[in-house]
Amino acid sequence: MGTRRYVFRVFCQQASVVKIVSRNITAAANPQTNLDVLEGQPHKRHPGVSHLKTLRLPEEVLTAARSIIDRAQVTQLPDRTLKLTNFLWSRKRAVEDSTLRQKALGLENKLWKKAAEKAGNVDKHVLGERIQREVFSELRRTVYHWTPLKYNEELGVVYMASRMAGGYAAVRRALNEIKKRDPTFAPQSLLDFGSGLGTVAWASHSYWADTLKEIVCVDSSGPMNILAERLLKGDDEHAPSHIKHVYFRQFLPVSPKVQFDLVTSAYTLSEIPNIKEREEAVFTLWRKTSSYLLLVENGTKEGHQILMEARDALLQKKEKTLYDTRPASVFAPCSHEKTCPKLALMPAVPCNFHQMYMPLYGHNSQIEKFSYLILSREPPPEAKSNGAVEWSRLIASPQARTRHVHCRLCCPDGQLKHVVVTAQKHSRYVYRCARNSEWGDQLPLIPDVDDNDMIQNDSE
Structure with missing residues (x-):
């Protein structure tokens, strides 16, 4: 009886050694899964996390916006708010x-x-x-009949009630990608093209209030600029601005040599009638970018394709005159610079992301669905520091099950892949990170060829 127990104990010890050796070999073959990717942080805050909890407008903006809306006394405001929201969401590009x-x-x-x-x-x-x-x-x-939107003061107030909180949430979520992945970035100047109510100024101020010395807001609508300035002053024309050094313009700075550390354009490219003019606008904004260019649009098929047009133009086409010779590189959300694989699906589906936010009125949170693109003058900071390959991006909410997590990823090789993450196969670090990640986060995992299935459509 004792001999049997001894043999069984030796067998278990040998099995444990084999298991440990096997894990070490697997990790050595894929170094991205064996790194202590947490960098001393809890799994819920691993380096790939960029999602945010439910966002609220700053209290100063909230108070000022409600004051402006109440004083405007717009008739049938709830109905007009819903109508404008639906119109903007369903808007398509003008037919070429x-x-x-x-x-x-x-x-x-x-x-x-x-x-x-x-x-x-x-x-x-x-x-x-x-x-x-x-x-x-x-x-x-x-044929879709595209018409430009001309904002007067009344329509600007309707837009404030319907879209300001959601727009702020999307921009802040996109800017958080830069803040999280490039903590040394401290912009001193910002250019916002199509600034509207100034939500970009407020979102950027929440991250870089100590370093931003100049914020130039460009919008062709004079009434929108006035409303944005009233928001900055708390709806009191005699009060000082809550954010200093904000300048409003109706046209972009003329000199092509003037650059800004951060250039943004949120929900504006969709207001430009044709692809040629959109391309010219994107190149103009890129010329004025010294570090990062952020573009945000609706999370619809149209919004995503507008961003892909801009991405292809900056990556593949060359300008006649170059003032800054540093090429564009994709910072986010793509983990590669190939054609977006979602456009190859049948039918094509948009690459979009979600952000929870609290509206101007009401106590129930809402979801802002948006698409974004960040381009950089330099390679990603993690690639510069240690030569690491880009991680994969979650393009849907991970589905946690018993001892495994289903992850749908956009991978560095330009493919969409469905990976079942387990502690045994991918290491407990990656497994725990997968369980604590959300849609839009990066996952510290580079899938092997044999451990995934290609995503055929978005409903899988």
Whole structure:
């Protein structure tokens, strides 16, 4: 009996040694999973975490906004707020002239072919005019009619009630990516293109109040600039501004040599009518960027594709005149510089993220769904410091199960992958990080070829 116990004990010891050796070999093959990625932090705050808890507008902004809205006495404000929100969310890009011409030509050819199949003598001139009318009628019925939004004071107040809190939450969440991953970044100047109510100024001030010495807010709408200034002064024209050194302009600075540490544009590119003008605007903003360029749009298919147009332009096209020769590199959210793999899905789905926030009125939190893009003049700071490869980004909420976590990732190789993370296979560090991560965070994991499945569609 004693001999059996001794043999069993030796067998267990050998099995434990084999298990430990196996784990060490696996970790050595994938060094990203064996690092103490926590850097002394709890798993809930590992280096890849960039999500934020439910955000609220600063108390000064909240008080000023409510005062402005109450004094404006806009009729049917709740209905108009909902209508504007739905309009902005469902807004599409204007149809390009070339696309419109192609569609008109296709319709015209189809109608001529249909008319030719009918017997009888028909006056071609009369037939041509009828076909032309039918083409115009069909285009008016089926083509999206894009119209620019012109903000007067009343519409600006409606926008304040409907979109300011959500816009602030999205911008602050995106800026947190820079703050978290590049803690040494201390911007002294900021340019906000399409500044609207000044939410970027408030969001950036929450992170870099001690270093920001100049904030230039550019918006073509004079009434919106006035409302933004009233918010800064707490709706009291005689009071000092809560944030100093904020300057309002209706046009971008003329000199192409003037640069800012941080350049932003939130929900503005979608207000530019065509791809050529959007591309020109993006290049202008990039010329004025000395460190980071942040672009934010609605988390819709249209908003995401607008950002991908900007990304492709800055990564693939060259300007005629270069004042700053440092090329663009993608800082976030992509872990690579290849074509967005979500655009290759059938049907294509947007790459978007969620941020909880408290609205101006009410006690129930809401969700802001947004897409963002951050480009940098320098490689990511983690790559400069230790040559580390970019981590994967969670593109959906991880699903924690018993002793494993389902993670859907956008990986450094430009692929979307479904990885089942376990402590045995990926190390307990990565497993605990996965359980404590949320949609949009980076996961300290570079999937191996054999431990994942390709994501075929967004519903998997």
